[in-house]
Structures are given as C-alpha cells and as structure tokens.
Amino acid sequence: MLRLEQVSKVYRKRGEEIAALQTTNLEIADGDFVAIIGPSGSGKTTLLSTLGGMLAPTTGKMWIDDQSVYDLPVADRARLRQEKIGFVFQTFNLVPYLTARENVSIPMYLAGMTPAAQRERATELLESVGLAERMEHKPSELSTGQQQRVALARTLANNPDLILADEPTGNLDPASRQMVLSYFEKFNQTGKTIVMVTHDIAAARTAKRMLNLSEGVLEGIPHEPVLKSA
Amino acid sequence: MTFTSIIWKELRERPTAMITSVLSILLGVTALVAIRNVSVFSEQEVAGKLDTLGANVLVLPKGVTLQDYYAADMHEETIPEQHVAELALAGLTGVEGLSPKLCVPIKLQEKSATLTGILPQADLQTMAAWQGGRLFKKHVGCKAKINVANAQDDAPEALARRRTIQELHDHEAVIGADIAGTLGLNTGDAVDMLGETFTVIATLEPTGTIDDTRVFAHLHTVQRLAGAGEVVNVIEVMGCCEDVANGLVDQLGTMLPDTRIVTIANVVETQVSINRMMTRLSYLFLAILIAVGGASMASAMYANVMERRREIGTLMALGATRRFVTRLFLVKAGLLGLAGGLGGYLLGSGLALVLGPNFAGVAVQPIPSLALIAAGTAVLVSFAASYFPARRAAGLDPCLCFQEV
Numbered sequence: 103m104l105r106l107e108q109v110s111k112v113y114r115k116r117g118e119e120i121a122a123l124q125t126t127n128l129e130i131a132d133g134d135f136v137a138i139i140g141p142s143g144s145g146k147t148t149l150l151s152t153l154g155g156m157l158a159p160t161t162g163k164m165w166i167d168d169q170s171v172y173d174l175p176v177a178d179r180a181r182l183r184q185e186k187i188g189f190v191f192q193t194f195n196l197v198p199y200l201t202a203r204e205n206v207s208i209p210m211y212l213a214g215m216t217p218a219a220q221r222e223r224a225t226e227l228l229e230s231v232g233l234a235e236r237m238e239h240k241p242s243e244l245s246t247g248q249q250q251r252v253a254l255a256r257t258l259a260n261n262p263d264l265i266l267a268d269e270p271t272g273n274l275d276p277a278s279r280q281m282v283l284s285y286f287e288k289f290n291q292t293g294k295t296i297v298m299v300t301h302d303i304a305a306a307r308t309a310k311r312m313l314n315l316s317e318g319v320l321e322g323i324p325h326e327p328v329l330k331s332a
Numbered sequence: 333m334t335f336t337s338i339i340w341k342e343l344r345e346r347p348t349a350m351i352t353s354v355l356s357i358l359l360g361v362t363a364l365v366a367i368r369n370v371s372v373f374s375e376q377e378v379a380g381k382l383d384t385l386g387a388n389v390l391v392l393p394k395g396v397t398l399q400d401y402y403a404a405d406m407h408e409e410t411i412p413e414q415h416v417a418e419l420a421l422a423g424l425t426g427v428e429g430l431s432p433k434l435c436v437p438i439k440l441q442e443k444s445a446t447l448t449g450i451l452p453q454a455d456l457q458t459m460a461a462w463q464g465g466r467l468f469k470k471h472v473g474c475k476a477k478i479n480v481a482n483a484q485d486d487a488p489e490a491l492a493r494r495r496t497i498q499e500l501h502d503h504e505a506v507i508g509a510d511i512a513g514t515l516g517l518n519t520g521d522a523v524d525m526l527g528e529t530f531t532v533i534a535t536l537e538p539t540g541t542i543d544d545t546r547v548f549a550h551l552h553t554v555q556r557l558a559g560a561g562e563v564v565n566v567i568e569v570m571g572c573c574e575d576v577a578n579g580l581v582d583q584l585g586t587m588l589p590d591t592r593i594v595t596i597a598n599v600v601e602t603q604v605s606i607n608r609m610m611t612r613l614s615y616l617f618l619a620i621l622i623a624v625g626g627a628s629m630a631s632a633m634y635a636n637v638m639e640r641r642r643e644i645g646t647l648m649a650l651g652a653t654r655r656f657v658t659r660l661f662l663v664k665a666g667l668l669g670l671a672g673g674l675g676g677y678l679l680g681s682g683l684a685l686v687l688g689p690n691f692a693g694v695a696v697q698p699i700p701s702l703a704l705i706a707a708g709t710a711v712l713v714s715f716a717a718s719y720f721p722a723r724r725a726a727g728l729d730p731c732l733c734f735q736e737v
Contacts, residue, residue, distance in 0.1 A: 147734045156649060156730040177653045184651030195646040195733055199345035200338075207333035212651040220333055256650075268734050 109162035137309035188257035192269035247278030360621030361676025369684035410563035426576030449554025488534035633721035645732030661722035669714025673707035
C-alpha cells in the first residue's frame with residue numbers, strides 16, 4: 103500500500119514560492135496500475151520523485167506499507183528503494199560503459215547479491231525480455247527498444263513490489279511502445295503495483311486508474327482500462 | 333558485477349581526463365624519485381669517502397684546486413719532496429703514514445696510463461732511523477682503526493685500500509685493476525715503461541676510482557725516468573682519526589706555508605652542497621607534485637562528477653547510498669594515484685640510473701623503499717584532491733535521474 107497524506111511540495115527560488123504539488127491525499131493499493139497524466143510543468147516528476155523516496159515533501163507524509171518513508175534516514179531510504187521500488191526512465195538511464203547484463207546486475211549488486219547470483223538472475227531476466235543474444239552488448243550497441251527492455255529487466259532485478267515509470271514510452275517507436283505496455287500489464291498481473299507518469303493518453307488508458315495532475319492538483323479521471331494483450 | 337569492475341570499466345570508458353591527471357602525478361613522482369635516488373647514493377658516497385678517508389689530509393701545491401680526492405696528484409704543479417722528510421721528522425701526533433706521489437702520463441703497450449711514483453713506508457722508517465728519531469707520535473686515547481700498512485699486513489695488494497705500501501723496490505710495479513684487465517697483466521709479468529723494464533709484483537682489486545688506471549712504481553724511479561727532479565705532486569698524510577686530521581690542518585699550514593692543505597671534508601664540500609641542493613629540490617618537487625598533481629586530479633574528478641551526474645542519480649535511485657558514491661570516486665582516485673606513484677617510481681628509478689653516473693658521477697641502484705613512499709604520497713595526494721569532488725557526487729540529488737543532464 104502506497105499512501106500520500108496531506109503531501110505538498112513547494113520550491114523556493116529567488117524568494118519566490120512555487121507550489122509544484124498542492125496538498126494531496128492519495129492511496130494506491132497493492133497490485134494497482136495507476137497512470138498519471140498532465141502537461142509539462144504540472145508536477146509529475148515532483149510527484150514521482152516523492153513517491154520514489156527521493157524528494158522530501160514540504161508538508162505531509164508518504165507511507166509505503168506501514169513505513170513513513172521520509173521519517174527514515176537517507177541511507178535507509180536508499181535501502182528501501184533497493185528492496186521495494188523499481189524505476190523505469192524515459193531515456194532508460196543505462197550506464198553506458200556497462201553491458202546489458204551488468205546494467206541489469208546493478209540493483210542486485212547494490213543489494214549485496216553475490217556476482218554468481220547476479221549473473222544468473224540477470225541472464226534469466228534478459229532472456230525473459232527477449233535479449234538472450236544481447237547480454238554482452240553495451241547500450242550504444244542496442245536499439246532504443248532493446249535499451250528499454252534492458253531497463254525493464256533491471257527494474258525487476260530485485261523483484262520490487264512497486265514500479266515507478268517516468269514517460270516509459272516517450273522515446274519509443276510504436277512497436278517498442280506497445281511491447282513496453284504489454285510488459286507493464288504482465289508485471290501488474292503478477293501483483294506488482296505500477297505508477298506511470300506519461301503524456302501518452304493511449305498508454306495511460308492501459309492502466310487501471312488514471313489521474314490528472316494539473317498545476318500541482320491531482321484528480322481522478324474515470325475510465326475503463328484498455329488491455330494491450332487483448 | 334563487483335565494485336572494482338564498475339571502476340575499471342568507467343576508467344576504460346573515459347580515459348583521457350584521467351590519463352592527464354595520472355600523468356601529472358606520474359611526472360611529479362618521477363622527478364621526486366630520480367632526484368631522491370641520486371641524492372641518496374651521492375650522500376652514501378660522501379659518507380663512504382669520509383669514513384675511509386676522513387682522517388687523511390692532502391698537501392698540495394698552492395695553486396691546485398681539487399674536485400676528486402683520488403685524482404689529487406693529477407696536475408702538473410709540484411712541491412719539493414723535501415717536505416716529506418720535514419713531515420716525517422716533525423714528530424707529528426697521530427700520523428700513521430705519509431704517501432707522496434708524482435704522476436707521469438705514459439703509454440703502456442700502446443694504451444694510455446698514468447705512472448704514479450709512490451714512496452714505500454719502509455723508506456720513511458729508514459729515513460727516521462737514520463735521523464735517530466721515531467716516526468710520528470702516538471695519539472693517546474685514539475681508538476680509530478689504523479689506516480696504513482704495517483708489518484702484519486703489508487701485501488702490495490693492500491695499496492688500493494690502505495693508500496700506502498710497505499715495500500716497493502726500484503723496478504717493481506703495482507698495476508691498477510683496469511690496466512691489468514685491459515693489458516692482461518698478472519703478478520710476475522714484465523712491463524716496459526719509459527725505457528726500462530719493471531716486474532709486476534701485484535695487481536689491485538677494482539676500486540671504482542682513477543686508481544684503477546694507474547701503474548704504481550717507486551717515487552725515485554719515476555722521478556729519475558721522468559726527469560722531474562726531487563718533486564712530488566701531492567703528499568697524502570694519513571691521520572689516525574678525524575680529530576687528528578682537523579688538528580693537522582693548522583700544524584701543516586704553519587710548517588709548509590708554500591703549500592695548500594686540504595682535508596677530505598674540503599674535497600667533498602661541493603658534493604655535499606649539491607646533495608643538500610638535491611634534497612631541497614626533492615622537497616620542491618614534492619610540493620609541485622602536491623600542487624600540480626592534486627589540482628589536476630581535483631579538476632579531472634570534478635569534471636568526472638559533472639559528466640556522471642545522471643548516472644550517479646540513477647545509481648542512487650536504484651539504491652546506492654551516499655557512502656557508496658563517495659567510495660566509488662575515492663577508490664578510483666586511489667587507483668589512479670597508485671598507478672601514477674608506481675609508474676613514477678619505475679620511471680624515476682630508470683632516470684636515476686642514467687642521471688646518477690652521467691651527471692652526478694655516482695653509480696645508483698633503485699631504492700625499493702622509495703616505491704612505498706612514492707605510491708603512498710601519490711595515493712594521499714589523489715585522495716585529498718578527490719575528497720571534495722567525491723563529497724559533491726555523494727551530495728547530488730537523486731532526482732537527477734529524471735532529468736536530461
């Protein structure tokens with residue numbers, strides 16, 4: 103269970119206050135798939151950073167299960183991310199000098215897994231996203247679709263309960279976009295909670311819930327999810 | 333995936349800036365090691381000279397200047413041989429021997445050599461006996477090792493080490509190691525010099541000095557053959573200890589006012605001051621290493637942090653702690669410092685092997701302990717220079733992972 107309780111975020115710049123996120127209450131149940139849409143500058147990244155335990159809110163509390171995330175020390179929050187949260191980025195954020203397998207191994211290495219176990223799990227994950235032949239390739243040697251699949255495999259490395267996705271289809275061609283959405287649907291079916299921030303209304307429609315973020319205010323949009331795998 | 337594999341792969345990905353910073357450290361360490369290496373061996377040589385020759389005093393013609401103790405007689409100016417008798421009969425305290433020398437360049441079997449006339453100690457003792465006196469007074473309380481030949485240890489082979497010989501007859505010669513080796517001369521061989529035939533009574537061990545290229549014969553024979561008259565180029569006075577040598581300088585100066593009295597300390601003065609300068613220079617290079625190497629490393633590390641902001645943000649999003657990020661940069665800096673330090677040690681030691689004999693006149697060898705100092709200094713400089721960049725990296729906002737940077 104992910105819960106925002108009276109959370110707001112205000113940036114102060116040159117004496118001026120900008121409310122990136124108005125006071126917000128939000129509950130996301132385990133196994134939910136939420137899409138957050140909104141125009142640029144509406145506070146989507148601020149919300150995602152806050153949900154990821156990386157940006158302390160100005161007011162309010164954020165809970166993951168029974169743990170108030172921002173009451174934890176910084177190092178414990180890092181460990182919480184290792185264990186419970188997986189990230190998907192618009193530009194994949196693969197480490198350029200590491201191979202696909204090594205990129206997938208990063209979260210496992212940070213969690214203290216042995217090199218042999220990392221290797222085995224990374225191989226298994228890359229095979230599951232259809233990249234068995236590309237394990238020793240660096241990101242620059244992969245297509246954008248393949249890079250995003252490596253990033254998806256990395257997201258699942260530590261088997262997180264929560265996946266936070268920032269514009270995951272923003273840089274992809276239609277085929278790759280559809281493939282990523284299918285994977286999200288599959289992940290969600292295995293019980294993972296997904297929060298996806300996107301400009302892509304069609305992609306957002308694949309989620310179970312849609313929220314609109316406009317000028318820091320979050321509100322629900324009623325809709326019926328469109329199953330990509332259907 | 334391991335910690336070191338991340339560092340190595342990143343280094344291989346972006347080598348240029350790091351190579352520059354390693355080079356600046358490497359060059360600083362190279363200069364530091366080379367200078368320190370040469371100066372250590374130069375100091376050892378000075379100490380060795382002072383140890384073996386510290387009690388000796390040279391009596392030279394007034395106008396002679398001297399850089400090399402062993403070449404004290406290699407000049408054309410002379411002083412009367414009469415001074416030898418004056419010294420022998422003056423009853424000087426603590427003097428263990430006198431060695432007058434006269435040098436004549438000769439060709440020996442078509443090779444250039446130096447024929448050096450020396451006076452055996454037996455002749456001095458005879459001279460003193462004829463005069464009814466006793467040769468020199470004992471230095472009461474002196475515990476120093478006696479430096480000259482005596483009845484128990486008077487083999488001619490001891491000449492190179494003891495600087496005097498007990499017995500040497502008119503047509504006998506002692507051959508320096510290089511000449512003996514080059515011409516294939518052995519004890520018992522006959523050699524022709526200045527129109528007369530000499531019997532080789534000993535060949536000397538190598539000394540690494542100009543003595544290796546000398547042929548020693550009796551002083552009076554050399555004087556006669558060279559037509560030089562009763563003169564010598566130098567009189568070497570062997571004191572029993574440095575205290576005596578220092579006291580002798582004044583006594584000899586008063587006795588022989590037309591001569592120049594030089595101690596081994598005077599001879600090595602220039603080398604000592606060069607050593608002092610080299611030691612200061614090594615400190616200067618240490619300062620340069622710290623300043624230039626450190627600045628270069630800090631600059632490269634800051635640039636590296638800026639370049640990797642997004643990667644660091646991503647690592648943090650994936651669960652990397654600040655401590656991990658700090659360690660990532662500091663260990664990298666340590667490895668670069670180690671590479672610069674060890675590389676600098678190897679280059680510096682190689683440079684010292686060339687510079688030592690060619691510029692400072694001393695044979696040098698690599699000093700293993702300098703590797704530890706070089707590596708330690710370089711690693712410390714790298715750590716210090718990278719500390720703030722590493723802290724800056726650890727303080728980056730993980731939200732950078734969502735931004736285009």
